[in-house]
Amino acid sequence: MDFKEKIRIIEDFPVEGISFKDITTLIGNGPVFRTLIDNMADKLRGQNIDYIAGPEARGFIFGVPLAYALGVGFIPIRKRGKLPAETVAITYDLEYGSDTLEIHKDSFEKGARIALVDDLLATGGTISACARLIELAGGEIASVDFIIELTGLKGRDKLDGYSVESVVQYEF
Numbered sequence: 001m002d003f004k005e006k007i008r009i010i011e012d013f014p015v016e017g018i019s020f021k022d023i024t025t026l027i028g029n030g031p032v033f034r035t036l037i038d039n040m041a042d043k044l045r046g047q048n049i050d051y052i053a054g055p056e057a058r059g060f061i062f063g064v065p066l067a068y069a070l071g072v073g074f075i076p077i078r079k080r081g082k083l084p085a086e087t088v089a090i091t092y093d094l095e096y097g098s099d100t101l102e103i104h105k106d107s108f109e110k111g112a113r114i115a116l117v118d119d120l121l122a123t124g125g126t127i128s129a130c131a132r133l134i135e136l137a138g139g140e141i142a143s144v145d146f147i148i149e150l151t152g153l154k155g156r157d158k159l160d161g162y163s164v165e166s167v168v169q170y171e172f
């Protein structure tokens with residue numbers, strides 16, 4: 001199935017010069033969405049994955065059905081101040097300023113094998129912070145999976161040592 005064809009491109013959103021990859025057209029199509037999740041689940045099956053983790057908001061869209069398909073738990077990685085119990089946090093640099101992501105401290109057992117999932121790899125700042133956060137909390141990153149990779153932004157360079165996969169690629 002041609003998943004790329006289902007992703008809508010909006011030029012100059014949210015600011016001039018950005019070619020925005022809009023996944024709402026993909027997830028809005030039931031058979032396409034189901035096939036995508038089934039394909040990703042097939043690749044992860046047999047890898048002894050204990051949990052799927054993904055950052056809000058778009059990481060939830062793909063991570064939750066994938067966890068359901070595999071029959072494993074989902075660990076939400078949230079922006080600061082959203083999780084009610086005790087958390088582990090990481091602060092990372094953005095183009096301007098910084099951001100903090102958190103997970104619940106008790107969301108998995110030490111040594112759990114966790115597959116990280118997000119919709120898109122751009123600079124890699126978000127996902128490398130997620131990987132460090134999981135490791136800080138004692139988890140092992142089994143794989144890192146994206147629907148979309150913007151290869152020209154070299155986000156993969158920040159994920160050295162991990163098994164990284166993407167379903168469709170664009171340069172920018």
Ligand SMILES: O=P(O)(O)OC[C@H]1O[C@H](OP(=O)(O)OP(=O)(O)O)[C@H](O)[C@@H]1O
Nearest residue numbers: 056057058119120121122123124125126
């Ligand atoms: O590789 P990076 O340069 O870090 O960019 C990729 C991240 O940016 C987007 O999320 P965004 O922060 O826009 O949040 P959203 O999912 O809530 O829309 C996207 O969903 C990734 O998580």
Ligand SMILES: Nc1ncnc2[nH]cnc12
Nearest residue numbers: 018019020021022120122
């Ligand atoms: N070009 C892009 N399209 C959609 N989401 C993004 N997040 C970061 N860059 C993006």
